[in-house]
Amino acid sequence: MENKTRVKAGQFVVFTIHDKLSALSIEEVIEIIRMQPITKVPGAKDYIPGMINLRGRIIPVVDLHKRYKMPVITFTKKTRMIIVQNEGEDIGLIVDEVAMVVDIADEDIEQTLDMFNSLEKDCYLGFAKIKGQLIGILNIQKVLYPEGEEVFQNE
Template structure:
């Protein structure tokens, strides 16, 4: 029998995924499900990082491409590309990622805040960085990723 570990203030479980060469993570509680890429319907007049919307079992879900959100080159989708469905402010939202790599636990003491030298986009979008197996994993701040400061205002 496998012992289930509960999330505690000192130990939290994350879904880890890749965006380009960067590993990122979301708290497991923020993730509803992970799906293969569905046909995406473009919506004119929305922010450039919003790819459009998908129909998931009768529900219309907006989809954000995290590569576009972080101003990265956007290659064609491949067999490992996934959409992570998250729940935020009462609605489901899809996040396009290059691949989901693992689910893991991280001790809070192993999470460092973003460096001061990062620009505002980088600092605001990450709660911190965890070092796991000699790799740095950026823990995303969903609020700032989904609702970025509008530079044009």
């Protein structure tokens, strides 16, 4: 299925996952926090290590290394959780490091290339060229709900 969603210019939070630069629209980001203790959830998908309690809110966590089938790394002082909101749910994304917040203009955005496999193509809305670096702009919907499956269900 072809990705028809168009990336809009604006501010983006840029972060690294296994030395690759990725970004999310600042409109999707609630906050960025240091790593928190994660409580495991039996039977969860392999890329969902568990949940955190953030100021009384229970938030499921996605490890983006496992989601992208990359080698899992040891958390460092730079490891962060980006708390995003999608369809009314708060979800934590584990990233190696938050690098910067940038303004990305329309002319700096390229749509997803056909040469990528379906996982890469679905997970990215497009790519931006900033200061000579290529930054993948995540499709948060496809990252959190691959192939339309319900990963996070409110009981």
